[in-house]
Amino acid sequence: MKAVRLHAYHQQPVIEEVDEPTVKGPFDVVVRIGGAGVCRTDLHIIEQQWAEKSGVTLPYTIGHENAGWVHDIGSAVSTVDVGDPVILHPTPTCGLCPACRAGNDMHCANSAFPGIDCDGGMAEYLLTSARACIKLDPGTRPEDVAALADAGITAYHAVRKAVPLLYPGTVCVVNGAGGLGHIGIQSLRALTATTIVVVDRNAEALSLAEELGADQTVLADGKQVDAVLDLTGGQGAEVVLDFVAEQGAQQDAFAMTRRGGAQFVIGYGGTLEIPAIDLISTERSVVGNLVGTYNDLAELMVLAQTGRVALHTVKYPLDAALDALADLDHGRVRGRAILTP
Known part of the structure; x- marks a missing residue:
């Protein structure tokens, strides 16, 4: 599959072919990406501002605002089915630590953060977990709401x-x-x-x-x-x-x-x-303020799907990811840039 990969800090990412992610654990979900938001944090990642906090090993795929369709699921997943449109909470979480039990997903002691400390969604497919998936109304297009997963x-x-x-x-x-x-x-x-x-x-x-x-x-x-x-x-x-x-x-x-x-x-x-x-x-x-909870995203999707919150977007094909990053860096994007694989 194609993916936007960062190989070195202070250098532009490259678009290259990598292996598709696969289900390994019982609660894993592989999502076919329909929209991936382009965020100023992506620019900060390239500038090495997140290197110490994330501890990520280069190269890796960036992109932390993701929505799409369920492509494959683990054996214990019961909340989504293959083909469901979903938006993804940015941090797949464990559900067992004190933060998770209190509903503070973004402070999970055992979470990953795709696009920050592991492979993200500026790609054709993304590995996440059932706990991160929020089903969308059938008429909602993932590319129209993807950036609500972080910016929103x-x-x-x-x-x-x-x-x-x-x-x-x-x-x-x-x-x-x-x-x-x-x-x-x-x-x-x-x-x-x-x-x-x-x-x-x-x-x-x-x-x-x-x-x-x-x-x-x-x-x-x-x-x-x-x-x-x-x-x-x-x-x-x-x-x-x-x-x-x-x-x-x-x-x-x-x-x-x-x-x-x-x-x-x-x-x-x-x-x-x-x-x-x-x-x-x-x-x-x-x-x-750090991201938000799963329930925050669920509530926001109610506002979005009833027309009370609208995401203003500029869409780019995945192959134009570097153009999207440059336009954001130079203030040419009104609202949010979205990559559509």
């Missing part, structure tokens, strides 16, 4: 955690309206009555944000912090969802957060520097 679930997870803070009359700033942010906006609109203020440096992204339900938009032109403070009577927002968290955006996000508010860090790449006295004197919180 990550944005939804952060919003879901912030919901108790976002009662009517509050303000939530969405910092960055790209692949994750545009899902965050729709999730906020579906789950809360908060006022949504979207900040982005790209005017086209702000236009999309308005279409998706943003109440106010702010162009990140160097004066975005002051603009948010003006919109909130000098107080700042109760919640800031920072989908950027690099190139100074992470510091802006903290400055946009009001006393007693919370900055949710979802993007990454930068370093957040906050004097301890600024935390204790204002009781602001900084909350980390």
Whole structure:
């Protein structure tokens, strides 16, 4: 089968032929990929940012946002059948550790993370587990929802955690309206009555944000912090969802957060520097976010399949994977790039 393989850090992946994965364990599932999302994390992987944390051995296949059709199943699989359309939770998990039993799938002590620490889904087939599979409605095309498996679930997870803070009359700033942010906006609109203020440096992204339900938009032109403070009577927002968290955006996000508010860090790449006295004197919180739970993804799929959350995509054939990565790197993708093997 064809696969997008990383052979060396700081070099572009190559598209090459590798063996198809096969079922080995009783709960294994092999999925024929219908859509694989292209994520900024893929760029960070190539840049070696994940090497120490993942411990992956090169070469390997990247791609961690995957959906498709069940191709083969292990002897104990009872939740999906061959031919079923599925979206895949990004981390196949054990189901037995304390984190799994508490429903915190992304903190499973025995999980794998295809596309991060083992072979991923930028390929024709992917090996996963029954625990990662969520069946799709028959009319749902995997390529239309694939990126919800990471970009979507990550944005939804952060919003879901912030919901108790976002009662009517509050303000939530969405910092960055790209692949994750545009899902965050729709999730906020579906789950809360908060006022949504979207900040982005790209005017086209702000236009999309308005279409998706943003109440106010702010162009990140160097004066975005002051603009948010003006919109909130000098107080700042109760919640800031920072989908950027690099190139100074992470510091802006903290400055946009009001006393007693919370900055949710979802993007990454930068370093957040906050004097301890600024935390204790204002009781602001900084909350980390990693992917989301199986139930988060299941809930998000209900919103997607009922039309309340829509993924804006640009599709590329698998053979054009390097073009998709380049377009993402240079800011030419509005929404999410999807590879379609």
